[in-house]
Amino acid sequence: MKYIDEFRDGALARNIAASIAGEVEAGLRYALMEFCGGHTHAISRYGIEDLLPAQVRMIHGPGCPVCVLPMGRIDAAIALAGRPEVTLCTYGDLLRVPGSKRQSLMKAKAAGADVRMVTSAADALGIAAAFPDRQVVFFAIGFETTTPPTAVVLKQAKARDLANFSVFCNHVLTPAAIGNILESPEVRQLGTVPLDGFIGPAHVSTVIGSRPYEYFAEEYQKPVVIAGFEPLDVLQAILMLVRQINQGRYDVENEFSRAVTRDGNRKAQALVAEVFELRPVFEWRGLGQVPYSGLAIKQAYAAWDAERRFAIAAASVPDHKGCDCGAILRGLKKPSDCKLFGNVCTPDNPIGSCMVSAEGACAAHWTYGRFRGAA
Amino acid sequence: MCLALPARVLELLADEQAMVELGGVTKQISVALVDDLAVGDYVIVHVGFALARLDPEEAAKTLALFAEMAAAS
Amino acid sequence: MKGPPLDFRNGMVDMSHGGGGRAMAQLVDELFIAAFDNDLLRQRNDQASFAVEAGRMVMTTDGYVISPLFFPGGDIGSLAVHGTINDVAMAGAVPLALSASFIIEEGLPLADLRRIVLSMAAASREAGVPVVTGDTKVVERGKGDGLFITTTGIGRVPPGITISGDLARPGDAILVSGSMGDHGVAVMSQRENLGFATDLKSDSAALHGLVAAMVAATPSIHCLRDPTRGGLASTLNELAHQSGVGMIIEETAIPLRAEVAGACELLGLDPLYVANEGKLIAILPEAEASRLLAVMRDHPLGREAAVIGRVVEDRHRFVQMQTAFGGRRIVDWLAGEQLPRIC
Incomplete structure (x- = not known):
């Protein structure tokens, strides 16, 4: 597959790894956070940590939209799906995510709720057009990558005046989360989370461009390298970060230049701005209430907003007591630090969201890497 | 996050749709988010939408950089 | 009447x-x-x-x-x-x-x-x-x-044949009879909600003819199993568990059609978990592997047969894979059913 296979070449990987090993300097620390779950997944799946010198430490960030969705929103979706008139459409990623009382959309479906898996927001719109007697709700999640498609279908729903379609919007913003981590006391004052550089998102950046990261690099004096999700992209980005740290630089560099520009996709940005507006505050699992970090549907599209149509109340539900997803999402803990990891909480029986998503730090470690800890 | 893949545009269709191909598999996607696509372009596809056009020159540059690394070590 | x-x-x-x-x-x-x-x-x-x-x-x-x-x-x-x-x-x-x-x-x-x-x-x-x-x-x-x-x-x-899932032993070779995931992807391509098309056909076939040729040539076969639901990965885990052994397989040795790889990339699935209906896994002492491989490749349903790995001692019974990229990772049991994902 063109533009995929070339970026998975193991021989080239060992060469880049050799450069990294050759260039790290004694006495310097290279604690690098990959913000995105896509990078976390690639690092685990391809065994990239095996190729890195001990001085380079990867810290998994909160960039997994399934993982950061708070339990209250899952509960709200399950409640929506339970209404007899509602057909709830959502991406496959969300079906197994546990809400409170160990409920999930999958279990709701087994109990009789009309829950449909879609692979595109456009499919949810299609279902609404095909079943005019059903209230079809699209349970939308995702970062800036996944938001523009939702904007497109909202515009189409309005243009076609599809009265039985609505969107339960849970779209969130990457820069707000990065800012939250950099501002956290663990990073700023306490230093309990060492952070010397960031691997910036791949596909989010195709939409928002590399410009939004310039503020972080400047304000917090941390280098950022935007990288693709293939393993060679990740290794190359690590090498670029090592070089910046060696030279004391903190620039925004773009390894994923084949798809990311400084300005991003302006058409997509304009569409999103037309349909969505900032919420003053939105809850993230692990990060808590983060100001201006989520999107709501604008007044002009209020008729297609499921939160308004079904009067969904914002409810904050605490996570399972023993679950360390929050600390793991903030980089404070590793999956193996959680006492539920691997005994109570496994992909077959997930307690926290980090064990559900293929990109969650716990699922990635359990699925691909747990032999490393086994004696 | 965000599973997205480079796919080649096979055909541009009505209503801002296009047929794309990846490894012998074809899929109809929306191109509402990317202007001025041509058959043969590679696009990054996410949840059934093209998000960006892939720049073949930049891809070649990145690959050349990897190769340089190979030569240096 | x-x-x-x-x-x-x-x-x-x-x-x-x-x-x-x-x-x-x-x-x-x-x-x-x-x-x-x-x-x-x-x-x-x-x-x-x-x-x-x-x-x-x-x-x-x-x-x-x-x-x-x-x-x-x-x-x-x-x-x-x-x-x-x-x-x-x-x-x-x-x-x-x-x-x-x-x-x-x-x-x-x-x-x-x-x-x-x-x-x-x-x-x-x-x-x-x-x-x-x-x-x-x-x-x-x-x-x-x-x-x-x-x-x-x-x-x-037939007399003299003892084949069972608990007989894999360290030192055995692991073979498959052909490309993985064809059936599952062919069926998925027909499901409207997944929205992709391919010329791929299911591999559905009766394998008893192939098996007869195999057991005649190498009666020492320890295990045979067809990797249907849950695919190669789940079936290898079953066998490792039953036999109380570990396994190490080579990603580059596993036969995989481009269409299966492409569809799996698109849907966010792992082809090792996708169903087959006309393929088998064979495990037997390493010394006999090349003879068995030749017999399989002589049969129309085993043309693309390959040795994909070996059985090792491992009290954790892990199935591990040497990736094409050069790292090593676990190939786990399937959790629930494999769902297409967007992230």
């Missing part, structure tokens, strides 16, 4: 076809007995009675539920024959006979039912394994998914 013949063009199955009366007898006569035609079935008894040679017998049963009923490379009927023959064959046994039970949802077009039964009969004839007894039930509309088929198979194990 005989009514008009069944309308295989426009008719559909209704409750009377399962009611035990004349309509049911007509369906059995005009469709099932006509299609599967053999001496035992023609006796019209509630059971088939036949003599078998002395020896060790195997018996297996499997229910077939699949949506859609027709897919590129097969349908639920051919699948119900191949799948059960394969389960018999994976003991190294020679399949002798099948039974078939049909649970039909009211409203299924008779044309569809006929197409499925004819395809099933053709598969049974081609395999040389007759359907010797059967049953038909009809359930009300909404209480079935068109058609469910359950087939039971019996077979006889």
Whole structure:
């Protein structure tokens, strides 16, 4: 597959790894956070940590939209799906995510709720057009990558005046989360989370461009390298970060230049701005209430907003007591630090969201890497 | 996050749709988010939408950089 | 007294076809007995009675539920024959006979039912394994998914052959008979909600001929299993667990078609968990592996056979994979069912 296979070449990987090993300097620390779950997944799946010198430490960030969705929103979706008139459409990623009382959309479906898996927001719109007697709700999640498609279908729903379609919007913003981590006391004052550089998102950046990261690099004096999700992209980005740290630089560099520009996709940005507006505050699992970090549907599209149509109340539900997803999402803990990891909480029986998503730090470690800890 | 893949545009269709191909598999996607696509372009596809056009020159540059690394070590 | 013949063009199955009366007898006569035609079935008894040679017998049963009923490379009927023959064959046994039970949802077009039964009969004839007894039930509309088929198979194990999932030993080689994931991707390509197309066909096939050649050449085979639901990864984990061993496989050695790789990339699936219906895994002492590989490659259903890994000692019973990229990772059991994902 063109533009995929070339970026998975193991021989080239060992060469880049050799450069990294050759260039790290004694006495310097290279604690690098990959913000995105896509990078976390690639690092685990391809065994990239095996190729890195001990001085380079990867810290998994909160960039997994399934993982950061708070339990209250899952509960709200399950409640929506339970209404007899509602057909709830959502991406496959969300079906197994546990809400409170160990409920999930999958279990709701087994109990009789009309829950449909879609692979595109456009499919949810299609279902609404095909079943005019059903209230079809699209349970939308995702970062800036996944938001523009939702904007497109909202515009189409309005243009076609599809009265039985609505969107339960849970779209969130990457820069707000990065800012939250950099501002956290663990990073700023306490230093309990060492952070010397960031691997910036791949596909989010195709939409928002590399410009939004310039503020972080400047304000917090941390280098950022935007990288693709293939393993060679990740290794190359690590090498670029090592070089910046060696030279004391903190620039925004773009390894994923084949798809990311400084300005991003302006058409997509304009569409999103037309349909969505900032919420003053939105809850993230692990990060808590983060100001201006989520999107709501604008007044002009209020008729297609499921939160308004079904009067969904914002409810904050605490996570399972023993679950360390929050600390793991903030980089404070590793999956193996959680006492539920691997005994109570496994992909077959997930307690926290980090064990559900293929990109969650716990699922990635359990699925691909747990032999490393086994004696 | 965000599973997205480079796919080649096979055909541009009505209503801002296009047929794309990846490894012998074809899929109809929306191109509402990317202007001025041509058959043969590679696009990054996410949840059934093209998000960006892939720049073949930049891809070649990145690959050349990897190769340089190979030569240096 | 005989009514008009069944309308295989426009008719559909209704409750009377399962009611035990004349309509049911007509369906059995005009469709099932006509299609599967053999001496035992023609006796019209509630059971088939036949003599078998002395020896060790195997018996297996499997229910077939699949949506859609027709897919590129097969349908639920051919699948119900191949799948059960394969389960018999994976003991190294020679399949002798099948039974078939049909649970039909009211409203299924008779044309569809006929197409499925004819395809099933053709598969049974081609395999040389007759359907010797059967049953038909009809359930009300909404209480079935068109058609469910359950087939039971019996077979006889040749003397001197002992094949079982708990016999893998450290030092054994692991082989597969061909490319992985073809069936699952071919079926998924027919599901509207996944929205992709491919020319790929299901690999659905009866493997007893291949198995006969294999056990004749290397009677020392320890394990055989067809990696159906859950794919290669889940089946290897089952075998590792049963045998109390670990396994290490090589990603680059696993045969995989470009279309399967492409579809899996698009949907966010791992091809190692995608179903096969005409492939097998064989485990045997390493010293015999090249002989077995040659025999498999000589058979039409094993042309792309490959040695993909080896059995190792491991009290954790991990199945690990050396990746094409050069790292190593676990190949775990499938958690729940594999769902397409966006992140």
